[in-house]
Amino acid sequence: MAIETTNGGDAQDLRGATVRSVRRKGKTLFIELRRDRTGQESEFLLWNLGMTGQLVLTASDEPVAAHTHVRLRLDDGREELRYRDVRRFGRIRWCGSQESKRVLSRLGPDAARVKSKTFVKLLEGRRGAVKSLLLNQQILAGLGNIYADESLFDAGIHPLTPAGRIPPSKALALHRGMHLVLRRAIRSGGTSFRDFVDAEGNPGWFQVRLRVYGRAGQECRRCGTLIEKIIVGGRGSHFCARCQPSPLNLDSRRTVGRTHE
DNA sequence: CACTTCCCCTGCAAGC
C-alpha cells in the first residue's frame, strides 16, 4: 500500500519521528509525529481502516500475515505496528498540520460524542433519505452501514424517511438509539465483523446481537414481521416494515382513511 | 450547493 504524501517525503523519512498524539474523529485516525529537530512542525498520518483494515502491535519476529501492507518499526525494533487490509479499502495520508486540519474540519461531528441538540439540527432542512445522511461522514462522522441500520431500527425510523421530516422527538430517539448501539458494540469487543481484531490482536466478539442488519427474510426480534432489505444510497438497508413504518405507507394509510370516510 | 451513483478490491456463498 502506498502512502499518499502531500509533503514530498518517502517512507524512510519516518525514521526517528516520535508519536506525539493519537486521536480519532469518526473513522479517521490522526497520528501526530514530530522530529527531534526543534522548531519543526508536526506531521500527521491520517489513517482510515476501511472495512477490513487492522492495525496490530506485533513482535517483530512474528511471521507477517498475508495482506500486510505497512510495517512501522517502533523504538528498538522489537515491536512493530502492522497494517493488514484484505480488501484494501483503507487509506493512509501523510501530510502536514495544515492538511490535517483541513481533513478534520471536513468531518461532521463524531457520532459517539455529538450532543442531542446538535444532532437534531443536523437533520433540519435535509431532503435526502435519513439513512444516506447517517452515512455521510461530512455531516456525521463515525457511523457505518451496520450501525446506521441498527440505530434506525432502535428509533423506529424507516431508512427512506427524508431527514428533515423527522419530528424532533423521533430525532432524539435516533440520537439515543445511535449512542446505545455504538456503546453496546464497543463494549462487546468492537464489532460484529467476522475477522475483526483489536490493536492487541484480540478477536472481536462477533456477539453483538444485530436486530436488522443481515437479517433479511428473518423475523423481527421485536414483532415477528419479516425483515426487509432495500438499497438506499447504494447501500443495503435492512428494516422492519412494522417497527419502522415507511413515510409512503403513512401517506397511503391517510389516503385509505379518507376514502373510507 | 445538496444529493446520488459509481468504482475500487477480495473473500465468501450461491447457483449452475
Place this chain on the structure above:
DNA sequence: TGCTTGCAGGGGAAGT
C-alpha cells in the same frame, strides 16, 4: 465436485 457469478462495504470522484 468445480467453476462462474454476484455481493458486501468506506470513501472519494464524478455525475445529476
